[in-house]
Amino acid sequence: MRQPLLALLAKEPAHGYELKLALEQIFGQAYPSPNIGQIYVTLKRLEQDGLVRSQDVEQTTRPNKRVYELTPAGRDALSAWVDEPTDGPRIRDEFFIKLVLAPMAGLADRMALMNSQRRHYLSLMRRLTELQAETDPADTPARLLIEGAVLHLQADLDWLERCQEELV
Amino acid sequence: MSRSAPKGLPWPPERSAESSALLRTSKLVKVYRADGVTVEAVRGVDIEIAIGEFVAIMGPSGSGKSTLLHVLGGLEPATSGEIWLRGQRVDGLSTAGWAILRRRHVGFVFQFFNLLSNMTVADNVELPALLAGATPRQARRRREELLAELGIADKAGAAPARLSGGEQQRVALARALANEPSLLLADEPTGNLDSSNTRDVLRLLRRAHASGQAILMVTHDARVASLADRVINLFDGMVADDAKVVPLPRGVNGVRDVLELRG
Numbered sequence: 532m533r534q535p536l537l538a539l540l541a542k543e544p545a546h547g548y549e550l551k552l553a554l555e556q557i558f559g560q561a562y563p564s565p566n567i568g569q570i571y572v573t574l575k576r577l578e579q580d581g582l583v584r585s586q587d588v589e590q591t592t593r594p595n596k597r598v599y600e601l602t603p604a605g606r607d608a609l610s611a612w613v614d615e616p617t618d619g620p621r622i623r624d625e626f627f628i629k630l631v632l633a634p635m636a637g638l639a640d641r642m643a644l645m646n647s648q649r650r651h652y653l654s655l656m657r658r659l660t661e662l663q664a665e666t667d668p669a670d671t672p673a674r675l676l677i678e679g680a681v682l683h684l685q686a687d688l689d690w691l692e693r694c695q696e697e698l699v
Numbered sequence: 700m701s702r703s704a705p706k707g708l709p710w711p712p713e714r715s716a717e718s719s720a721l722l723r724t725s726k727l728v729k730v731y732r733a734d735g736v737t738v739e740a741v742r743g744v745d746i747e748i749a750i751g752e753f754v755a756i757m758g759p760s761g762s763g764k765s766t767l768l769h770v771l772g773g774l775e776p777a778t779s780g781e782i783w784l785r786g787q788r789v790d791g792l793s794t795a796g797w798a799i800l801r802r803r804h805v806g807f808v809f810q811f812f813n814l815l816s817n818m819t820v821a822d823n824v825e826l827p828a829l830l831a832g833a834t835p836r837q838a839r840r841r842r843e844e845l846l847a848e849l850g851i852a853d854k855a856g857a858a859p860a861r862l863s864g865g866e867q868q869r870v871a872l873a874r875a876l877a878n879e880p881s882l883l884l885a886d887e888p889t890g891n892l893d894s895s896n897t898r899d900v901l902r903l904l905r906r907a908h909a910s911g912q913a914i915l916m917v918t919h920d921a922r923v924a925s926l927a928d929r930v931i932n933l934f935d936g937m938v939a940d941d942a943k944v945v946p947l948p949r950g951v952n953g954v955r956d957v958l959e960l961r962g
Contacts, residue, residue, distance in 0.1 A: 646940040649757075649932065656925035658947045678894075681922060688921045692759045695934060 532565070532573045537601060537609040540583060544600035547571050559670040574599055582608050630694060645695055652688050659684065720783070721882060721913050722748040722771065727780035727790075729763070729770050729936075740766040742936035743780070750881065753904075753914045755924035758933035764917040765886055767933065771915065772805055772884045773797030785881065802831040806875030806912075810887035812867040814859040820846070820870050821855040827877040838877075845873040849903060865896030872903055876912075883907060885916040889923055901926065 539545065539553050547570045554565045577583045582605035587595040601609070626648055633639045659681050666673050729741035740763045748754055756764050769775045771782060773792060782790040789800060801807070814823050821842055828838035846852045849869040851862075859867055868888060875883055885904070889897040901923060908914055916923070924930050925944055932940035 642934075642939055646932065646942070649940065650930075650942050650945070653921060653925045653930055653944050654947050656921045657944055660922055660925055661946075685921050689919075695939075696759050699934070 532569060533577060534609065534612045536570065536573055536577065537582060537605055537612075540599055540601045541606060541609055544598050546588075546596045546598050547574060550574075550599075557672065559667075559673045577605070581605075627694075630698065641698055642695075645691055645699075649688065649691055652684055652691070656681070656684050656688075719750075719786075720747040721750045721752070721785060722746075722915070723781075723783040724771070725781040725783075727767075727770065727782065728778045729766050729775065730778045740936055741770065741777075744933075744936070744938055746931060746938065746941070748882070748913050748915055751908070751911045751913050752929065753908045753927045754916070754929045754931060755927035756915065756917045756931045756933055757919070757921075757924055758939070762933040763936040764933050766936075768884050768886050768915065768917050772807055773801060774807075801880075802827060802878060804880050804882060806878070806880035806883040808868070808871050808875045808883065808885040808888045810890040812859070812864075812871045814867060814870055814874070816859055818859075819855065820851070820857050820859060820862070823859065823870055824873045824877055827874055831878050841877055842873070845876060846870075848906075849873055850899075863896075864891055865893070865899060868892060868896065868900055869903065872900065872907075876907060879912070881911075881913060883912055883914045883916075885914060885918075887917055887919065889918065889920055897923070 535554060536550055539550055545553070547567060551565050551567050551570055574583065574585070578585060578599070582602055583599045584602055585597045585599045588598050589595050626644075629639075630641060630644055633644060634641050659677055663674070663677050663681070666677060668674065724744055724746050727741055727744040728739070731738045731740060742763075744763075744767060756767065758764050766775070770777050773789070773794075774797075777790045780790065781788060784800065785804060789797070792800065814820075815826070818826070821839075824842040824845060825835075825838040828841050829835065833841070842855070843852065846855055849872065851866055851869050851873075854862060854866060854870070859870060862870065868891070872888075875885075883904075888904070889900050892900060897920070904914060904916070905926065914927075916927070918924050927944060929941065929943050931938055
């Protein structure tokens with residue numbers, strides 16, 4: 532949550548609710564709906580860390596609102612985040628540990644484990660293809676994220692096949 | 700077309716006693732022998748496909764998927780075991796017997812389309828109907844229907860080589876569906892297509908499925924397999940898993956339940 536808020540504030544100062552709306556608008560359905568309380572807590576921490584500063588702006592008919600802006604230190608932190616390479620998603624190491632250890636402990640056989648994992652992946656894939664069909668084609672971020680999830684899931688299944696070839 | 704049974708067809712046809720399945724195999728085995736080397740590609744497969752069912756076959760390469768499909772479609776003879784199609788035992792059929800059976804009841808789609816390059820798109824699609832005994836007029840009408848449905852009516856006079864991969868696969872599908880087979884066998888039908896063409900071919904397969912045709916499809920593509928009613932996993936020439944694809948409960952948050960974006 533920290534970096535997206537810094538990135539939005541780098542564009543222009545804003546108050547908490549505007550940031551929530553901006554996230555929803557930019558990422559569409561794909562973003563885990565930002566909780567307003569979480570946004571305020573994050574902004575407060577960013578302020579304590581010296582990455583943003585805020586001031587109250589008076590409003591005539593409503594209570595004052597607190598508008599946040601980026602500090603130079605915030606801009607540096609944001610650049611550093613943008614410039615550093617991002618880790619790819621990790622493979623399903625928890626499943627792999629089960630796969631290796633469970634048969635040793637006499638708890639399950641590998642073929643059965645792989646079969647149930649494959650069934651689970653295929654159910655997930657079915658859900659993703661449904662989502663793909665339901666998603667507004669104009670919602671590009673959601674579309675691209677679903678496609679990314681599909682490709683990752685395909686890779687998980689291909690890898691499961693490799694495990695099957697080597698371990699069974 | 701002769702009304703007498705083709706060579707190799709048991710007559711009267713042997714009827715399967717207990718099963719109403721469209722396709723059923725029992726202890727099906729396919730062994731290749733060449734230069735003293737023996738490869739057991741299919742090692743005792745028992746499967747059943749119901750009328751109108753959509754079944755995907757997955758499995759590592761070399762697990763016998765394509766071989767199984769070819770044996771089920773009579774493109775290669777089984778070494779042993781039984782194949783029952785529409786209640787009739789067919790594993791003993793001659794090449795001619797299989798050809799007649801395929802014309803009437805089984806459509807085939809391959810990864811590399813396998814269209815006849817020296818014929819037009821229209822001729823490719825009309826041929827199966829003509830071979831099955833349709834009049835030229837009936838064959839033409841069916842072809843026009845299919846090409847229109849597949850959005851390639853304007854390509855009827857073209858040579859297959861002039862078409863894109865996606866268009867060629869649609870022609871291959873039209874040809875496979877020309878005689879409204881009760882069983883469509885498909886070997887990696889989207890293996891050579893980009894994602895938008897894959898979507899189109901899938902849409903057509905789903906339509907064929909919805910109209911009551913059974914589909915048995917070998918695929919690596921999990922998107923394609925996840926649409927099937929059932930997925931069979933083949934491993935070392937044997938069925939390792941055979942299970943329905945169970946949809947996840949539909950959450951209220953849509954995309955957010957499946958995707959987790961961290962920032």
